[in-house]
Amino acid sequence: MRIAIDAMGGDFGPQPIIEGVVEALKQKDFIAYLVGDENKIKPLVPQNLLKKVRFINSEDVIGMHENATDAVKRKESTIYKSIELLKEKQVDAVVSAGHSGATMSLATLRLGRIKGIKRPAIVTFMPNIKRSYTLVLDVGANVDCDANNLYQFALMGEVYAKVVLNKEAPKIGLLSNGEEDSKGNSVTKETFKLCKAHCDSFIGNVEGGDIFKGEVDVVVCDGFVGNIVLKTSEGVAETISTLIKQEIYSSGIFQKIGALLLKPVFKGLKKATDYAEYGGAPLLGVNGCVIISHGKSNSKAIKNAIFQAIKYVENDVTKKIENSLKVH
Template sequence: MLRIAIDAMGGDFGPQPIMEGLISALRHNTTFTAIAVGDEKELKPLIPPYLIDRIEILHTTDVISMTDSATDALKRKESTIFKAIELVKEGKADAVVSAGHSGASMSLATLRIGRIKGVSRPAIATLMPTSENQNTLVLDVGANVDCDAKNLFEFAIMGQVYAQDVLQLDEPLVGLLSNGEEESKGNEITKEAFTMLSKIPNFAGNVEGSDVFKGTVDVVVCDGFIGNILLKTAEGVADTIGKIIKKDLKRSLISIAGAVLMRKVFKNLKVRVDYAEYGGAPLLGVKAPVIIAHGKSNNKAIQNAIYQAINAASSNLDSDIEERLKLYAIEK
């Protein structure tokens, strides 16, 4: 039986949506138990009696807030995120989910749980929607701002293994994010990474920003600075288009018929564009599954993040990443 540790207090909206998400996950999936880290007084009343055997509470009251620094988090050993990660380090949990301070989660996971052998830097991966009902895994989206070619190479390997082991894709295609598809395109670092990546199977070469949403490849690799800009740009455009449509609707004479229709369309659109629906973002390259959920996660997002943690913990992700990296370390 898998055990999932969850930082029950770290999110922007307190323990309520997190515990609700956990409860839904436990109801729909009977293969795991949970350790909720947080204030017993607040958490206990949220647990229904029939789940009392499957949720253990690890009591602590210190919560790292979004305004605290990530380095500060390393010292606060009584915080919910510190204790949740420590559970994994000590083998008392198989994976951890946190909607708290993402910098703190990353630092703690990297330093306390440790990196997989051969990984220079862990990376955050996220799923982006496409029009074809499939998703594109993009990494890194924030952990590493300045990357060299070797980092990008490792991200590609980690992304490919995740796509195989957790997303269950056969022979996932990897693309390198660049300013054009041609091999001649790229900046100094991506050109060097292109040469390194040419050795691995299913490398599709350079891809463009639009390819992420076309689903041209299964995995897109970039540094964390660009990954963040890509994510925020996508959110910004989706948001702007939503606003334009709504404004136009208000102006329209047939807005009543339109409103009925649009409610349906928007609901559908939101499911595909809203990143919360995909749950959290896995931190790849550490020795156990760490899922970083958005601070504003609702219960649905937390539920999905927990499923991601379960899927990763049930796979051979970590040993497969190590093996795959070893393969290319020898070849180099």
């Protein structure tokens, strides 16, 4: 297994990325193709691991606030070169914590879509009350979707849930404004019919709150709604955390002691909802495995993104998605 990693694109430079790669190399067998400024990244790799690492030199990093539209012209950039390695089949997967828009558009343009797939979709992992994850897609790639797009997201989500959640028959839900069959907007009502007719695992409409209950494994929506769900969830969690801190700050000594005693509890909560536990969001529907990680990823996130890539490739998700289209 060969995995290309954009070693420079993250918000914090190469350090946490290389640390994550090193951790991953200690636990799994693969060759890491580190794309970046060799002078900067080589010193970060321990001597004894150098035989498992290839360096692809690139000094052009697409900045987080640069426009993604130029990405396709910057052929020397770390992201471009990483994707190109995958296109040329020199590697089996790409992990990038760089500019996500650039990664998405380069992956789509340079790798192309899986035969039959109209639109690739980003699938994210939302923590649920069962201490597992609910997959939500699309969360950003497509703002205007038709029913067929959403239906294909359901199929791709099903394939991926089987692999990453280890479920034989993951339950697929369609995000709507109520769980009754009659609910939905004009596009989701049409999608409902397609899923009902062709998707055995379809359990019907689900509501926003169902994402967190662990009774549905895959929640399907367009990228506009998916982004809003993601940002709303983060916003609520942050707000609750801030309000708790404010209350503790303005309360008495006993509450402050209580807060200290409860530290392990909040730590446990943090772990249950920690992004780094899965580390990245795959772009499903392109011809190859591309895992997009947060710019703010720490080493653990990068390590787990690499493990996700390994799982993706070992299970041949790309092929399975193509096959899922034929069955239906």
